[in-house]
Amino acid sequence: MSEAPRHILVIGMGAGDPDHLTLAAVKAMRRAEVFFVLGKGREKESLTRLRRDVLDQHLTGPYRVVEAEDPWRDRTQEDRARYASAVRDWRHRRADVCERLIIEELAPGGRGAFLVWGDPALYDSTLAVLEDIRARGTVAFDHEVVPGISSVSALAARHRTTLNQVGRPIHITPGRRLAEGFPDDDGDIVVMLDGHESFTHLTGRDLWIYWGAYIGTPDEILVSGPLDEVAGRISRVRAEARERHGWIMDTYLLRRRPDPAAG
CATH class of the missing domain: 3.40.1010.10 (Tetrapyrrole methylase, N-terminal domain)
Structure with a gap:
């Protein structure tokens, strides 16, 4: 050498x-x-x-x-x-x-x-x-x-929300681990690398989702709302975007109740 x-x-x-x-x-x-x-x-x-x-x-x-x-x-x-x-x-x-x-x-x-x-x-x-x-x-x-600005922090900024709620933890996990089960504590969850749309298996749990794809680029897509109401829309938008671009990078935040200012 x-x-x-x-x-x-x-x-x-x-x-x-x-x-x-x-x-x-x-x-x-x-x-x-x-x-x-x-x-x-x-x-x-x-x-x-x-x-x-x-x-x-x-x-x-x-x-x-x-x-x-x-x-x-x-x-x-x-x-x-x-x-x-x-x-x-x-x-x-x-x-x-x-x-x-x-x-x-x-x-x-x-x-x-x-x-x-x-x-x-x-x-x-x-x-x-x-x-x-x-x-x-x-x-x-x-x-x-x-260090740089991650898609996680950019996601929260674009949705004008925080990553955690007062006194509660925040978890960051790949989608494949979320598919094994939703944590039983009261924390909020940021999900990355979810190629299988694990959020579609979590309806009926009174969850709120903040979802984003191609964050920070001209192709950025944002969807938020009660998971039961927007899960299908996210799946459709996601499929259309993947077909259009040939790939997709998305990140989302799940929490058990929406921010007081949400809506």
Whole structure:
């Protein structure tokens, strides 16, 4: 390994709106020499374009973008153990790609950056991937993390509500865990990565939902109301949006009773 370690910036870029970048994120972007982008296929080319739009809007000088294909991930596993194994395998193959990019596209002592949707600490694999690469000992680097506005905070802001109610906890969970049962305590729940519309199994529980898709982008969709009344509408809107764009990213908040100001 070279004696001059590379420096990696992991920058939270917000949920999609270029204005969501913090001043710290913009300053970090301006320190980077190259930006690494893992593409997710033709159906999600718009995500790569959004990254470039963010760079064009906030960077004043020339910059270099290096793209690579994100490894395929098995999303069909429902069993918890098999799901965890599939994620570990995907992250390891993703580390292979990122390791190559860092070695081949970033000179020793240079600064490279990964732009992460939302916040790097919330349902993102970049930090785990970098730890995998570091453990291999093939390339010396250090890294820093710049937090970003997550889809969770953006969802609450767009619906003009809070994530928690007074004195109550807030849970953040993937949809596959929500499908196993609604928690019995009095907390509110933020659900991410729900490809199976788990909310449709929770009607009849006097729940209120704040739902959003493509949050922070020009394609943003928002729906809120009593779950029993709007679940079907969300399913229809969601299906139409997926058909139109080829993909969907949505997040929602569930609570047992609406805010006093709701409506």
